[in-house]
Amino acid sequence: MEDKTFTISVYSENNVGLLNRISGIFLKRHINILSLNVSESEIENVSRFIIVVNTTEKWVQNIVGQIEKQIEVIKAFYHTDEETIYLENALFKIASNLLFDEKQIQNIIKDSQSTIVTVSRDFFVISKSGRRSEIEELYEKFKPYGIMQFVRSGRISVSKEKMEISSLLESYK
Known part of the structure; x- marks a missing residue:
């Protein structure tokens, strides 16, 4: 196997x-x-x-x-x-000057369907939901510009087929 x-x-x-x-x-x-x-x-x-x-x-x-x-x-x-x-979520913290000085950063955000969560004087935070491969690809694109912080969640998922957990719990009532 x-x-x-x-x-x-x-x-x-x-x-x-x-x-x-x-x-x-x-x-x-x-x-x-x-x-x-x-x-x-x-x-x-x-x-x-x-x-x-x-x-x-x-x-x-x-x-x-x-x-x-x-x-x-x-x-x-x-x-x-x-x-x-299934999906995973990630947050990228990047220096704010790059958002305005590097036009490619804006293209990366747009092309990856990421969301800017917050912008401050020193940094901005981008959120990305997707498959692990999509998040890793985005990480590689941001890496040359410098990532101040990065965090990725564990997988969240739902089954395509019905799981009988609700019926099982009903039988205990």
């Missing part, structure tokens, strides 16, 4: 220590977490972890099974990139 990128979605109660136990499951198997995002989910009082890994389907099945054994976990799913719609 060949390694592929998988997105694991974990629905859980929001309890202290769960993230540590989940990351330990990956650590024991020497599987690197490429991206991690935790947020509220569409269900009240339920959190959703989005974990991106590169491994085999056999290993991801094993990991999901181990995650579901955690008492606070309601349900875990895994999907391939083809089965999800």
Whole structure:
């Protein structure tokens, strides 16, 4: 079996220590977490972890099974990139003089469909949402001009197919 990128979605109660136990499951198997995002989910009082890994389907099945054994976990799913719609977000902080002195900067912003979030005397901040490759491409375009700060979020995603988490929770009511 060949390694592929998988997105694991974990629905859980929001309890202290769960993230540590989940990351330990990956650590024991020497599987690197490429991206991690935790947020509220569409269900009240339920959190959703989005974990991106590169491994085999056999290993991801094993990991999901181990995650579901955690008492606070309601349900875990895994999907391939083809089965999800996903984005990452990034912020670029760049010196303000470049916005006015380098016309190419304005073209890069326009061509990349980025948004200027704020402009101050010393710097401006650009926001870009998209696939990781789009953000990396934009990074490479800004790099020669000097990036003062850069940050990229973890992946956020939704599955193309309906996940039965809402129906599962309805059965517990």
